[in-house]
Amino acid sequence: MNRPPAALTAAALLLASPLAAAPITFSTALPVTQGAGVLRLMAEHAETTSGEGEIDDGALQLVLAWGLSPKLTVFGLAPWRRTELRRRTPAGLVSRRGSGLGDVTLLARFTAFKRDAPGSTLRLAPLFGVEVPTGRDDEADARGPLPRPLQPGSGAWNPVVGLVVTRQTLGWQLDAAASYKASGTDDGIDAGDVARLDLSYQHRVWPRRLGGGVPAFVYAVIESNLVDRSRDRTAGRALAGTGGTTWYLAPGVQYVRRRLVLEAAVQLPLAESPARDDDPSLIVSARINF
Template sequence: MRNNNLGVPVLVGTLLLTGVSAVQAAPNTFNTALPVAEGQYLWREQLVLRERSDKGPMDRDVSVQALGSVLGYGVTSKFAVFGVVPYFFNKELDVTTPTGRVERGTNGFGDISLFGRYTLYKKDFTGSTFRIAPVFGLTAPTGDDNDSDRFGELPRPLQVGDGAWEGFGGVITSYQTLQYQMDAQLLYRENGRHDGFAQGDETRFDASLQYRIWPRSLEGVSGTPGFTYALLESNLVHRERNEIGGGADANSGGTQWLLAPGLQYITRRWVVEGTLQLPVAEDSNGDAIQDDYIVRVGFRRNF
């Protein structure tokens, strides 16, 4: 899922940790490619509530409420493909103008992303496993990129679509034991240009720790309906400046670091999960808009 449209980091693949169809603990803020065995499907829904603002003279506030729908399929035991469809219930901008405070907004389906993940390396130990998997994909310009309101055409960051083809790729690692799991992702997104506008390219490093807090021990466990995991995730993101016409937008791009505590409840087929992403440090260019917080809640199911 795309950062520009959904206001959230791109949802990309994590590793296939086992060959069975049971779901596993996994990051909540930076993946969609959750364990999918050969011939099996993964369905995921995630509601994202994002609030952003700046401290410039325009005093901009941006609110995003969106739902990301993901369907994955295990083509082989090593290769899986995924499709991501974002829907925006609301993308709203409140901004100060010479005539006063103005509210602008839109809604609708965003740009669809398609990607694949291939398990390049795996090593199984007693009670644990380690995986390395590259991920690669593209985003198609399927969302509306020229929506208007009574003030005219909406600004490009407020549109639900970019109007440009974009590609992304990277690598993900995962180490899983019976008690905890660690994941890390390095991803680069190259954004395209449309109608004189190009969002800045993005580089991100994400990491996640999922630790089982209930039941605390598996000794004597029999008939437990599910497991509860505590999550702590880190997202370090660098964005280049946007380009408008032939020049760069001085009030865009920068580097930010977010931390996200959360919880997951896991059964054999279902996972219910939620996190709260909070900015720890931000180094934005000029008066670029910054995150206040991001809430993510959702579920996933293998079948």
């Protein structure tokens, strides 16, 4: 995707035990229970205008998380992408499409600090991993090789590091994260690195008071994503129309049951770089604990 969703976004909403809220657009610091797993399916649609033209980007991401120990959780993320590029030329509107399996991401998250109290917990967890170049980066159509934004894969190994802090109570949860992806080089093009700062607040709106026999919960969610992309380079020269900083605000809602979470959020671009013009994007997700 051209949006922040990447490894850290897809790993979001993976929790330690049933009946808990979590961020939608990035990862929480809460661990997955040892010997238990979480399966998440996330769909996203976004439209962006850049130097390449108008880009319509859709993605499905399948995420599997497994608790190896009380402190260590590992993740595997497999995205499928479908991207369309529309560009106006003197000959008229030209449309090109690319689709396929994207780069698989492998992540590990370790709880380095925790402080538990009655009705609340505080966790700090570094994470690290790598995007593996499993997606094709040589797709072509009748006009020739597809532009880079239409390629399902990056063609490069991209290390990812980050740090997540979570404060959870019975009524609300606050998460903050910082992450960095060092993009590799493919076909002489050094893709820009990506740094991001994320913040999420989830507040239980139903039921207002906890009691016995409540089968489900509803949370209102508000999130902030600050994403900075360095410019792509080739032969040491920066490529025009790449890079920049974008700030997104994402209101959302979560419906939480013991083994199932359903959620949706709309990601709104509040401040953008001159190199790109993002429309609001939609994120929907389902997660099953097992």
